[in-house]
Amino acid sequence: MLTYETVQSVRELVSDAAKVYKDLDYIRYIENDEIKSITFEEFNRRMIAIAAWTQEKSEELGHPVRIALLAKNSALYLQMLVGIMCGGGVAIPIDAQMQTESLCGCLNKAETDILIYNREIQLDEGYITQKVSFISDIYYLEDGEGHTCSNILDEYEGREPSNLVKSEECALILFTSGTTGEEKGVMLSNGNLVDSVFNTDHPKHMTNVNVLPFNHAFGINADILLNICIGSTVCINGDASKIGENLQLFEPTMVNMVPMIAHALYTKLEMLSKKTGKSLKECKSQVYGRNMIKIVTGGAPLSAELVDKYHEIGIFFCQGYGMTECAPTIASPDTTRRDKATTAGKVVKRCETRV
Numbered sequence: 001m002l003t004y005e006t007v008q009s010v011r012e013l014v015s016d017a018a019k020v021y022k023d024l025d026y027i028r029y030i031e032n033d034e035i036k037s038i039t040f041e042e043f044n045r046r047m048i049a050i051a052a053w054t055q056e057k058s059e060e061l062g063h064p065v066r067i068a069l070l071a072k073n074s075a076l077y078l079q080m081l082v083g084i085m086c087g088g089g090v091a092i093p094i095d096a097q098m099q100t101e102s103l104c105g106c107l108n109k110a111e112t113d114i115l116i117y118n119r120e121i122q123l124d125e126g127y128i129t130q131k132v133s134f135i136s137d138i139y140y141l142e143d144g145e146g147h148t149c150s151n152i153l154d155e156y157e158g159r160e161p162s163n164l165v166k167s168e169e170c171a172l173i174l175f176t177s178g179t180t181g182e183e184k185g186v187m188l189s190n191g192n193l194v195d196s197v198f199n200t201d202h203p204k205h206m207t208n209v210n211v212l213p214f215n216h217a218f219g220i221n222a223d224i225l226l227n228i229c230i231g232s233t234v235c236i237n238g239d240a241s242k243i244g245e246n247l248q249l250f251e252p253t254m255v256n257m258v259p260m261i262a263h264a265l266y267t268k269l270e271m272l273s274k275k276t277g278k279s280l281k282e283c284k285s286q287v288y289g290r291n292m293i294k295i296v297t298g299g300a301p302l303s304a305e306l307v308d309k310y311h312e313i314g315i316f317f318c319q320g321y322g323m324t325e326c327a328p329t330i331a332s333p334d335t336t337r338r339d340k341a342t343t344a345g346k347v348v349k350r351c352e353t354r355v
Helices: 010-021 041-062 075-086 101-107 125-130 151-154 192-198 216-232 242-251 259-278 280-288 304-312
Strands: 025-031 035-037 066-071 088-093 113-116 137-140 170-175 185-189 207-210 233-236 252-257 294-297 315-319 331-332
Touching: 010 041, 010 075, 010 192, 025 041, 025 075, 025 242, 035 041, 041 075, 041 151, 066 075, 066 101, 066 207, 075 088, 075 151, 075 216, 075 233, 088 101, 101 125, 137 151, 170 192, 170 216, 185 192, 192 216, 207 216, 207 242, 216 233, 216 252, 242 259, 242 280, 252 259, 259 280, 259 294, 259 304, 304 315
Parallel strands: 025 233, 066 088, 066 113, 088 170, 113 137, 207 233, 207 252, 252 294, 294 315
Antiparallel strands: 025 035, 170 185
């Protein structure tokens, strides 16, 4: 069963989804110019291995291990992020473009035990470990010298965690943008994250190109955990500059993004239409792929004009509303009401609001 009543943790969400969706693709990604995939069953096996490593680290430290991740989106990043939570650890995804001093501040606030990052970010490890005394180890997402995440998957394959991950245990720390001061860490429990994927109804078996960063609540909820829940496929768009190319390559049925990107894509469509002399609908597949039917946005308000333009080319365009502290969903789009597309949507289940 895959229901709100039966799923208590991220680990149970992953394991139950593997039983329901089995050999369907959960992740698709590009490697050496080829599209590769990971099924729900294979994803669960990998999560079990990472969870076993996470539990071991927690036992060594005497407390749930806190692991920061600093990287651009990738299939391995997604696996480490979810696997850490499956093992009862606390995942701390951080903006890969954050300045060093702010980064050290966040790592200290979260009392980070282990740092995982892309080598290409070129961190000054000596400076960071000097400033952040909690850090006991550093791992790399890429292969090479030192501790690597692929080694974790190889070494712990076939091993299983023995600990019980409870609903109330912290699974994730997300740092807000700091628009009113320094970045603030928001602690979210397993129960918070599970509730946010069961608090509204969604169509199953969609294909979604990931555009949102994995250090953002919207990206974690809508692109990672929700797709696990509804048996959908997430296609990793690791390079933001290649979103147009990847929409063509993966041909998704939907995508979650911010309004600014949606506006840029529509401008590209208008320019293509003008250049070729074809109608917007005739050019649509050259920008969004052949299967796009829905775009959901968040983070900024939608303009009614842009909503109408998208609806005219046959793409349902809508927005939701949330905040990091709510994990993050507060209101979800009503896909049956095109006339309400510019609103924040309906308040989700189990969420109380007050005006």
